[in-house]
Amino acid sequence: MHDPILTGITQVGLPLTPFTILSPSLGLLLVFRTNASYGRWDEARKFWGLNINHTRDLNRMATAWYGNQSDFDGTEFMGSQSPLKQAVNTAERQYLLGQVSLMTWAFVRSMKRHLSPVDEDEEAFKEEIKSRLTPEQAQNIIDAAHRPNRALYDLSVAIENLPMHFVRKNEINKNLSIFEDTLGGSERLLTSPVPLFYSRHTARFLSSWLLLLPFALWEPFANSWNHIDMLFSTAFTSIMLFGIEELATQLEEPFTILPMQGFCDKIGANCDEIVSWAGEGLEDEAVVAANMKEMAPSR
Structure with a gap:
């Protein structure tokens, strides 16, 4: 035994049984909250993963299919041949594909702003949009009530302006439908948070349990000097359990912790690189015929 530092104080204790009974319930509540x-x-991470994948896909198809709207004999395009290099206006191609790349970036950047707090991203968003788009394009997006929808519309227009058969435009536009789905899913997560009473009940349950825990541990730690071991045990338990609660609190608002700015920068860089490859690998009929003749097996 030991001499207490404070004397003349009535000892107050609680049995461990209620804590033992409630421990599984508290554990399950924390697990369910963390899992949710x-x-x-x-889900938010997967939405942005789809954005990254399909922005690349969209710009790849637009770049590779640019100018494929008719056969060489002038008949309706059947998808079997590509136009001659010299038949393509390279300056026009660079501009039109550049618009597709820019509007792709404008959509994801507008989506990032749409999902972020106003005071956190508004000024940076306006500055970036104005620095990359024309004044009219930038202002149209900034003034829109729903900015991602406006950017998506501008992307649709950029695709429609490409000299390309409508069948291939339809294939490219399928990516825009996926963007609508990722945008709508993200808005659902943003506007439908974890119910407040669920979060509050978990926090109150945990706080009450930990607040009363020292009274239940008083007797088991009676042999330690002035119950010093009880203090360390209670502090360690509190740190671990409150850490789980804080982890769940951070994860339930995914758009505050996902590196969306990095995603947008990555998408912009990837799209710009893809459209810069326009015209590479396209050979005229004479070159193709010569290569096929060279590769033909000798008899």
Whole structure:
């Protein structure tokens, strides 16, 4: 035994039984809350993964299919041949494909702004949009009530302006439908948070449990000097359990922790690189015929 530092104080204790009974319930509540929050974060991450994949796909198809709207004999395009290099206006191609790349970036950047707090991203968004787009394009997006929708419309117009058969434009436009789905899914996560009473009940349950825990540990730690071991045990338990609660709190708002700015910068760089490849690998009929003749097996 030991001499207490403070004397003349009535000892107050609680039995461990209620804590033992409630521990599984508290554990399950924390697990369910953490899983629900992680599910929201994982879903948001997958939406942005789809954005990254399909922005690349869109610009790849637009670049490779540019100018394919008719056969060489002038008949309706059947998808079997590409136009001659010299038949393409390279300056016009660079501009039109550049518009597709820019509007692709404008959509994801507008989506990032749409999902972020106003005071966190508004000024940076306006500055970036004005620095990359024409004044009219930038102002149209900034003034729109729903900026991602406006940017998506501008992207549709950029695709429609490409000299390309409508069948291939339809294939490219399928990516825009996916963008609408990722945008709508992200808005659902943003506007449908974890119910407040669920979060509050978990926090109150955990706080009450940890607040009363030292009274239940008083007797088991009676042999330690002035119950010093109880203080360390209670502090360690509180840090671990409150850490789980804080983890769930952070994950339930995924757009505050996902590196969306990095995603936007990555998408912009990838799209610019893809459209810069326009015209590479396209050979005229004479070159193709010569290569085929050279590769033909000798008899």
